Each structure stands twice: as C-alpha cells, then as structure tokens.
Amino acid sequence: MANGLVIPTDNGSQFISGIFEKSCLDENVIHERIPVKSPNYNAFIESYHRYLxxxxxxxxxxWSLDDIRNNINDFVYRYNNERIHSSIGYVTPHEYYLKNLMCV
Known part of the structure; x- marks a missing residue:
C-alpha cells in the first residue's frame, strides 16, 4: 500500500532500473512515468534542474566528490529555505510546507 507519495519521472534508463523500482517499493512510493516527449508533465522538476x-x-x-556534494547540499538548502518562489506566493518552499502542513 503506497503512502500517498508519487514520484513522476521521465522514461530515462535510470528510472527503469531494478534498484530504483525496489527503492520505490521499499519506501511505499508510487513511481509514475510521464508520457514520452512531454516534459510539461514534469514541469516542476524540469524547472528545479534548470536552476540547479x-x-x-x-x-x-x-576537484572531488566531496566538493560537488557540499555545493549541491548548499544549493538545496538555499533553494528550500532562503530562495522565495513566485509560484507559491513569494515564500520559501519550507515556509510553504509548514503553512500547508498546519492546514492538513
């Protein structure tokens, strides 16, 4: 039984791997593939990847895996906790999440 979480992805080879599918099953997440040649179905992640x-x-x-890992971790933190997003009312995703978590 899925926990209500859905991961929409394109049809890339990494998303048909047994390891990915097993991870989805282990975490009770539904893996949903978008139609071929329709990136607009996955616009949120496409936008995120563009900003990344x-x-x-x-x-x-x-110069090292640690360098890129630290830089990406810093970016993810800033993206979610400091960068305001016009599509969610000019607040950070973290603020938006907390606000909407309280409504549930």
Whole structure:
C-alpha cells in the first residue's frame, strides 16, 4: 500500500532500473512515468534542474566528490529555505510546507 507519495519521472534508463523500482517499493512510493516527449508533465522538476544547472553547476570546477556534494547540499538548502518562489506566493518552499502542513 503506497503512502500517498508519487514520484513522476521521465522514461530515462535510470528510472527503469531494478534498484530504483525496489527503492520505490521499499519506501511505499508510487513511481509514475510521464508520457514520452512531454516534459510539461514534469514541469516542476524540469524547472528545479534548470536552476540547479544555472545556479550551482554551470561554470564550476569540482576537484572531488566531496566538493560537488557540499555545493549541491548548499544549493538545496538555499533553494528550500532562503530562495522565495513566485509560484507559491513569494515564500520559501519550507515556509510553504509548514503553512500547508498546519492546514492538513
């Protein structure tokens, strides 16, 4: 029985791997594939990846796995806790989550 969480993905090879499918089953998450050639079905993650690329990865040189891991962790923290998002009322995702968690 799924816990209500759904992960929509494109049809990339990483999402048909047995390890990914097993992880979804272990975590009780529904894996939903979007139709081929329709990135608009996954617009939120497409947007996130664009910001990750533009604000974190482009033009950066990483000398170790720890360097890139730290930089991406910093980006994720800033994206969720400091960066306001117009699509959710000019608040951070963390603020939005807390506000809507209280409504449930």
């Amino acid at each position: 690329q533009d604000e974190c990865l482009t033009g950066s040189i990483y």
